[in-house]
Amino acid sequence: MLRYLNFGIIVTTLLLWYSTAYCSSTSQQQTSLVDIKKLSQHKVWHRLLHYDTKNSNGEIHTKEFYLSKQGRDDPLAELQATITGYSEPWESDGNKHPRCRFPARYYWLDSHLSLPDYNLREPRCTNLENWALFDSAKSISLLLVSGYFGNPASTFGHALLRINTGAPEDHKGLFDLAINFGAIVPENEPTPLYIYNGLFGGYQAGFSDRYFYTQDIVYSRTEYRDIWDYKLNLTKQQRTLLLLHMFEINGKKFTYFFLDENCVYRFAELLELVTEENFLEKAEYWYIPSDLFSTLERINSRQKNSGETEIIKSVTFIPSAQRLLYHRFANLSKDEAKTANFLIENGIDEHQQLLDKYPLERQAAILDTILKFQQYRLISEEPEPQQKTREAKDRALLSRLKLDVISKPLTPIAPLPSPAKGSSPNRVSMGMSYEKGQPIRSQFSIAPFSQELLGENSLENGELVVMETVIGWDKKHDFDLDRFDLIRVQKLDTPPAQISGESPWAWRVRMGVDRLYKNHHEGVFTFGIGQGWKIKPDLSLLAMVDSTIKSNFPHIQTTPHFGAIIKKKKLQALFTAGSLINVDDSGTKLSLAAQLQYQFSPKWGLRFSTSNSDVNKAALELVWH
Secondary structure (H helix, E strand, O other): OHHHHHHHHHHHHHHHHHHHHOOOOOHHHOOOHHHHHHHHOOHHHHHHOOEEOOOOEEOOOOHHHOOOOOOOOOHHHHHHHHHHHHOOOOOOOHHHOHHHHOHHHHHHHHHHHOOOOOOOOOOOOHHHHHHOOOOOOOEEEEEEEOOOOOOHHHOOOEEEEEEEOOOOOOOOOOOOEEEEEEEOOOOOOOHHHHHHHHHOOOEEEEEEEEEHHHHHHHHHHHOOOOEEEEEEOOOHHHHHHHHHHHHHHEOOOEEEOOOOOOHHHHHHHHHHHHHOOOOOOOOOOOOOHHHHHHHHHHHHHHHHHOOOOOOEEEEEEEOOHHHHHHHHHHOOOHHHHHHHHHHHHHOOHHHHHHHHOOOHHHHHHHHHHHHHHHHHHHHHOOOOOOHHHHHHHHHHHHHHHOOOOOOOOOOOOOOOOOHHHOOOOOEEEEEEEEEOOOOOEEEEEEEOEEEOOOOOOOOOOEEEEEEEEEEEEOOOOOEEEEEEEEEEEEEEOOOOOOOOOOOOOEEEEEEEEEEEEOOEEEEEEEEEEEEEEEEEOOEEEEEEEEEEEEOOOOOEEEEEEEEEEEEEOOEEEEEEEEEEEEOOOOEEEEEEEEEEEEEOOOOEEEEEEEEOOOOOEEEEEEEEO
């Protein structure tokens, strides 16, 4: 009863305010009790408050974000406080007024209540006017950043939002405003604590804004990550609401979880706010960048098929600085590349005669390539680049300035398809397996995240599989755990050109459990290191040494081996051959393995695998992403 009494008092207060503020309104413009309650339950209002309906509270921890003391727990109380705040007296600093602090709320409310004297661009809101780029913002982009194995939180990729101004003098958009969402992590945080806090909500996080060139330096030039720019087809009203709300939440504190309530989760919330599409349908326990962008592609396909305006205006590939450097080397002839590498190693001044044998135009191309390499190296050495690197760049620049010639433009770099165009990382497979001396078994496996070496993924001879579980059973319906991989990672750098000083390592890690025989299992940890080479676009070679620690005898194994990766459109294969050495007893044997996969579509594939690592075994599976 008390709850309904309080509601009546609130509604009465609202109606009194309306009767004063709308003295010239007609009776049809008055807001009824039902309208007020309905408005407080509107999904857009809940999204503006970042209200979690499951837990019945707001997800923002910054107290100043809520005008009512009960606002974090009561959307109706916050609605009343927001409406009341609209008519509060202005202070000397107008930026402190609710109209200036919460422009998105009033922009949305005005479409339902027709607020008196409402002005989107209130002159006293100088902070908003300076930030929101009302006159220069032409479009909004959502940026998909490829995964980075140097940071556990970035392994699955990242996302940014960019406000595009389309300035003619800034064709790369480096001075556009980029919005980031990330955890606030203390300096020198130990990795185990970092992972624990990230998984279990031990960090706060927030939105921040920077010029895009600062993000480009971090992601493209330092971490060598590719970016896909999804330019969104938003209406002017949608774009305005998004910008106004970004201003409201910029710098506000959220709880951060690596696996679900992360950067892409928050950007998905923003898209739901302005488009009213369901981007978080599958965000129950796990939400990563590929989920958001796959959903974006799926919504766009549905809109296209139904004749609606598509949400994706364009997708542009932004290659990493490393990819651009390799592309530049690949555009040199073999002899020119050899000369460039020699000059990088030994200096230009002492070996000018090596350049003189080329036409001036090719000298310019070689020197431009060396300059790009030195700039690439300087950035990689930040924050304290070596003096010799600076001097090497200066010498290359002086040599280049002596040539009054412009090198020909490079052939365009081939854009990589967006990861959202490939297979979904959620994988299920079903098939049959065989081990020597054992009856044929049925097999079922599931992995919440799986981008494997073979198949349609974006890792380019890389692999990342998390929590893969393989269950097998025989005719007697005796079920057993065949294999469990907590994590399986492979990074096989196979650069298209050889560059002096660049020797990217190939490496792999696996942590999991293997079945020895019925109801008997062993823990396994494997680490491998080596090198890869791209021989042709569809052929890569690798040489590696794997070291494995097991919970059962033999406890330590090492396996030096060679391998080949062949990718012929829908048919892909991996072959390895080496020597399996049991360190405990010095036993050795030939180790052979092969895996073939035929990809019918991004969703379906057929896989055959065989190996003799411990016992002779083979499996045939139908794979569904």
